[in-house]
Amino acid sequence: MSGTISVCCTACGRRHRYTAPSYPCACGAPVAPELDPRASATAVTHRTWDEEWIGVRCAACGTESRWPRPELGCPCGTVLCVPVDPAAAGRAGRTPGSRVPAHRTVPVRTARDAVTAAVLYLRGLGHRDVRRADQPPLSGIGLAAPGLVVQVDPTVGPASVRDVECLWLTAMAESALGLYFSLAGYTEDARARADLLDLPLFVLDPTGVSRPVNAPAVALDATAG
Template identity: 85%
Template sequence: MGVMSETVSVCCTACGRRHRYTAPSYPCACGEPVSPRLDPRRAATAVTHRTWDEEWIGLRCAACGARSRWPRPELGCPCGTVLCVPVDPEATGRSGRTPGSRVPAHRAVPIRTARDAVTAAVLYLRGLGHRDVRRSDQRPVAGIGLAAPGLVVQVDPTVGPASARDVECLWLTAMAESATPVYFSLAGYAEQARARADLLGVPLFLLDPAGVPRPVNAPAVALDATAG
């Protein structure tokens, strides 16, 4: 059987508020769930800057032994601080090449405007092999709509996190067109939006200021793995 998700107490380094954090589970290729082993003895640390190689941890499936790369555990405190939840170092591994690194760095564009966000998403999709990316005929509830054969894409350059309704509307549009929905956001996603995306299988990507899309859920990691 796969590793069961565990829950630990996490203290915010900024405001001192305590939270109960449950480790996420990710699907191994064999079908078993895989979860990071949290380290309750170590304190959480605030994320003050992001380094691409530090965003991922290696997890080994207890059922088949396969090792895959998944996003490191993080918790957002209501005070605005993002906390990195410590993981047992003996249960993880690192790799110099991480999901998303298949897209050459020179193809990313720094994001200063909404147009830059769209360009970053288009370049990334082309890196996945989707050459015919265009503006969608349908306008999404928030952000800018793109389309490619088999894909319905939403690029959200707004300053607020995407909501569960935003994710649901994109999913419904994609289902009507028998396509795969993909969401890119500059400001991230509300907790309910992530939960709904995981339930519906919607890949979620966070656009960092350098213009590199970062997968933030398992469907996005799986899509990223299709890059050539």
């Protein structure tokens, strides 16, 4: 198996050199999925949450975590699913071991990156079993963990009062804590309403760092480690 392989586009036949991205393990060591140079790439025609994540085990400490499945975009417009070692592509359930420190981040370039950055931060808070929410929000991407309802907003516009109130109502209905992550920040009215509702607000910067922007978020951020 290899960390860099040649990938052939299924649509146009163009070949690309692809290197697997590395992610930070809780122990601090970089981990990367094992690519399979003997298998062929496949075109991504539709997406499901379970298929977009694979389990990757750290060679240094043995901890297994969930990370995005490797993908490659061809100039012809085709998105390719890069083949990985089947032994390393299984689902990772609840991962034992230490929490991931909150300062572990991934750069945010796409909506998928924003979700990864939010999941990584939630692990730093001790929430290991993060999954796609059963009830998607009106905007953005919904995540859930025991006792937690999360909204990740990867759009270019600031979150509105309505966005904040909808998340708060959803969290109240599930007797859970609501958290909001936004790439573009929040309107002044949204921040004021979140303060009244005691709803933590975070902004994801391009480096993937989750920055608290109101008092509830600052208090929650202090528990990460």
